[in-house]
Amino acid sequence: MRPLLLASLMTATALPALAQEVNVYSHRQPELIQPLFDAFTAETGITVNSSFVDKGMVERLQAEGARSPADLILTVDVARLGEVKDAGVTQPIEDEALAAVPAALHDDENQWFALTTRARIVYASKERVAEGEVTTYEDLADPKWRGRICTRVFTHDYNVALTAAHLAHHGEEATRTWLEGIKANLTRKPEGGDRDQVKAIWAGECDIALGNTYYMGQMLSDDEQKAWADSVRIEFPTFQDGGTHVNVSGVAMTSAAPNRENALKLVEFLVSDEAQRIYAETNHEFPVKEGVARSELVASWGEFTADDLALSEISDLRPQALDLIEQVNFDG
Template sequence: MSLRSFLLATAASAVAFPALADVNVYTTRQPELIQPVIDAFTTQTGIMVNLAFVEEGIVERLVAEGDRSPADLVMTVDIANLSQIVDAGVIQPVESEVLEAAVPAELRSADGRWFALTTRARIVYASKERVADGEVTTYEDLADPKWQGRICTRSGVHNYNLALLSAVIAHHGEEQAKAWAEGLKANLAKKPQGGDRDQVQSIWQGECDIALGNTYYMGQMLEDPEQQDWANSVRIVFPTFEGGGTHVNVSGIAMTNAAPNREEALELMEFLVSPEAQAIYAEENNEYPVRADAELSDLVASWGPFTPDTLDLTELAGHRAAALRIMEEVNFDG
């Protein structure tokens, strides 16, 4: 599609966006994952919310719409996506004592341009049959030759793995991060392909013994009758960085520059970090709330406690370009 065609299509979609709600939200997350907490907000406040699923091109859409955008808020996952939206200049800072009190400093931007709503850990799925308790301890350990031919993972250039490698860079520098990526690649049982759940299937099939994945995929597998055997064949292990904690990423929210319904949008943002909303949102997505006093779902609690890494997520986003370069230099997916 040419730039002109894209801009015309975007403008048309902006006009077609239903202006029936009090707050309009662009989301890269499937609306059904968010709807329960939105329904709770509407019930409590009477404010109607319209969720528009924008699977791809959300930044380009916001840039093209500019001040005409009907979107008040943007909800997305991964710090790289949040940073990209901020860097595009389409987000305004938000000052809110409620948000600042609820969301830890390392899980929001210092200038108030984005706030995390939930977190997910990048963990190891380990075979219950072939991996002993305590055999996996650190991320650094995954590059040890003892794991040769025993690890599965999705593409090294996927955002989830780039964020993890960005954390390795933050902890150890680019030179050691490249050595780690090379060691991890040398330990792969097969060429990276598929998603995180596919790696667990490979463990179940005996193709590998451990795999990198996000925590919430365990919940998704257990909800799918065809994937329950995969889930039951592994346990969740929370590796840590040497001198650090377990790598986490976020889902988050930001207010657009246009925000035609700014007051109502801010009310929604503040509701989403309330204990009630945090419990609903985290349970629906098998994620962790950002509020320390919000309840975990029974399933998430069953995975056990862990210590999140306290690296500033904005710093991790700043290392993404270097992480991508390293993955390409070592030909991780080759």
């Protein structure tokens, strides 16, 4: 009996230590979020186990169901946050610390919250496009840009969200006409990623391209791509009745969340001043918390007024936006 009793006591003593962990499924590359997790562990003693899930996040969580080890989901783009919510694999997060996230930057049912933002801007050739020549997103459909625009496919989440924002501002018919106008202005069939468009500008294949702000930071830190970045400047277009379109990286709590209390502590940390600074600087993004300064590099790109359209509205309109993109055969 004594060995059994001793083993039982040892197990009971070990359980609290084993419970000091939180499990994260992440769409983001490990090197982009590890500094956050290291700082959280140093502060709390809670270990963060992160799994990089590039594709099939929803399918994996649905298959695991209530047995899922995942507590939190870290992902980018309102479309992906909307997908996990719509799939029923998340739960609301109620926590006073999340009051730091502006209302326009979280789900209206608290199923997901933004952690950083990025702007969907125009990269413009320094040589061939005058400063101030790019003004609005609507202007991209103007024939003056005929043969001068390149872009990644518009069925990509980033461009679907931008189209959904246009849809919210202007309605279906105007958005269809806008898409047709941009398509007519393309210099080539949509292909590649945002950085490939900047490379095309550098090579003289086009003059302007849509892209996310943070790619500038990534290119400037790459020996080969720095020349591409140096050939363009960032322009912050706006909607005619709004501001510059922004998207997010965000967090959601899974339905299963076996380590819910630890997960809440990590969420609280992610909206703290320290984490907002680390996250924004590591990823060249904008903090969501008021009063946390942008990195020196990000600040050098200039000021802009973010569109005040709620991201939850953009998320709701994404199926209609995608349908319009496919109707005009934008990527064909």
